Amino acid sequence: xxxxxxxxxxxxxxxxxxxxxxxxxxxxxxxxxxxxxxxxxxxxxxxxxxxxxxxxxxxxxxxxxxxxxxxxxxxxxxxxxxxxxxxxxxxxxxxxxxxxxxxxxxxxxxxxxxxxxxxxxxxxxx
Amino acid sequence: xxxxxxxxxxxxxxxxxxxxxxxxxxxxxxxxxxxxxxxxxxxxxxxxxxxxxxxxxxxxxxxxxxxxxxxxxxxxxxxxxxxxxxxxxxxxxxxxxxxxxxxxxxxxxxxxxxxxxxxxxxxxxx
Numbered sequence: 001x002x003x004x005x006x007x008x009x010x011x012x013x014x015x016x017x018x019x020x021x022x023x024x025x026x027x028x029x030x031x032x033x034x035x036x037x038x039x040x041x042x043x044x045x046x047x048x049x050x051x052x053x054x055x056x057x058x059x060x061x062x063x064x065x066x067x068x069x070x071x072x073x074x075x076x077x078x079x080x081x082x083x084x085x086x087x088x089x090x091x092x093x094x095x096x097x098x099x100x101x102x103x104x105x106x107x108x109x110x111x112x113x114x115x116x117x118x119x120x121x122x123x124x125x126x
Numbered sequence: 127x128x129x130x131x132x133x134x135x136x137x138x139x140x141x142x143x144x145x146x147x148x149x150x151x152x153x154x155x156x157x158x159x160x161x162x163x164x165x166x167x168x169x170x171x172x173x174x175x176x177x178x179x180x181x182x183x184x185x186x187x188x189x190x191x192x193x194x195x196x197x198x199x200x201x202x203x204x205x206x207x208x209x210x211x212x213x214x215x216x217x218x219x220x221x222x223x224x225x226x227x228x229x230x231x232x233x234x235x236x237x238x239x240x241x242x243x244x245x246x247x248x249x250x251x252x
Contacts, residue, residue, distance in 0.1 A: 002235055008176075014140050016151060023149030025142060025198075028205045040230070050134075072151075072226035073235055075218055079154045081226050092201055100198035100207050104166070109128055109199055 002040070005078040006033055012048060013078050017058075017091060020069035020083040026091035027099040029056070031080070043068045045082050062122045064088035090116035128166070131204040132159055138174060139204050143184075143217060146195035146209040152217035153225040155182070157206070169194045171208050188248045190214035216242035219249070 006013055012030040019026055029047040031039065035055050038046040045066035049056035059065030066084035073080050092099040094115075101113025132139055138156040145152055155173040157165065161181050164172040171192035175182040185191030192210035199206050218225040220241075227239025 001233065002230060009135070014154060016142055016154065018151060025144060025151065025207055028140060028142065028200065071230040072238075073228045073230065074154065074225040075220050075222070075227070076225075079226075081151055094201050096201070099200040099202075100205075101201070102199045104128060104197040104199065107127065112198075 001037070002073070003077070004033075004036060004073065004080070005076060008078055012050070013080065015045070015047060016079070016081045017045060017066060017086075018081055018083050020085055024098055025100055026066075026084070026086060026097065029058075036080075039068060039071075039082070045084055058091075059087065062088065062093075064090060064122075066091070088117065093119060095119045095122070127163070128199070129203070130159075130162060130199065130206070131202060134204055138176070139206065141171075141173060142205070142207045143171060143192055143212075144207055144209050146211055150224055151226055152192075152210070152212060152223070155184075162206075165194060165197075165208070171210055184217075185213065188214065188219075190216060190248075192217070214243065219245060221245045221248070 012032055015031045016028050017026045032048040035046040035048045045058045047056040065087050068082055070083040090097050095117045096113045097116050098113050102109040103112045138158055141157045142154050143152045158174040161172040161174045171184045173182040191213045195211055196209040216223050221243045222239045223242050224239050228235040229238045
């Protein structure tokens with residue numbers, strides 16, 4: 001088992017999800033020891049949701065799971081990169097490929113990222 | 127002024143530094159409102175060091191500053207990407223280009239990243 005340093009942020013460390021092909025950063029979330037173990041064991045990205053206070057198996061609702069292709073650990077052992085194959089092509093709940101779909105342009109934010117799906121059709125399906 | 131949501135992590139939000147040419151993730155650090163403003167104003171990456179409890183002007187000691195080429199903001203406004211030109215070629219205090227120079231291989235971590243400089247020659251110069 002690879003030990004990470006979960007001591008600094010109340011038991012959580014940040015995990016960057018990056019497209020394993022293009023290098024695009026898709027999202028940033030947190031993991032706790034349990035989600036770290038489950039990610040290693042299953043080969044799918046599992047985060048910890050601070051708002052829901054539980055494990056967040058990415059794609060559990062939308063089907064857009066993240067298959068782990070490589071994991072990198074930083075020099076301090078307190079942050080990681082998940083290089084993933086993003087099923088469905090989009091990581092963001094807004095339907096954008098990346099959560100980082102806005103860029104600073106002068107004094108404002110402008111949309112720059114591509115929309116892959118319509119969130120209304122993916123979530124809250126009856 | 128672009129407002130970010132600094133409310134979730136005790137006044138800090140994570141900032142991913144990414145090589146603007148290759149997309150390689152170089153490091154992950156935190157910013158506070160003051161470092162955010164100074165980054166926007168100066169065009170150089172300014173973080174907040176939790177251990178030193180002060181602004182951390184990246185490269186202030188090593189000279190390896192990060193010139194901002196683009197800034198992306200995520201869907202929730204609580205994390206950012208600095209796309210940077212890394213002066214000196216290395217972001218990590220260990221001399222590696224990226225702080226994420228170790229990868230998970232089986233049950234262990236193996237070094238994978240390139241070393242760009244010898245930290246003994248860059249820091250603690252008399």
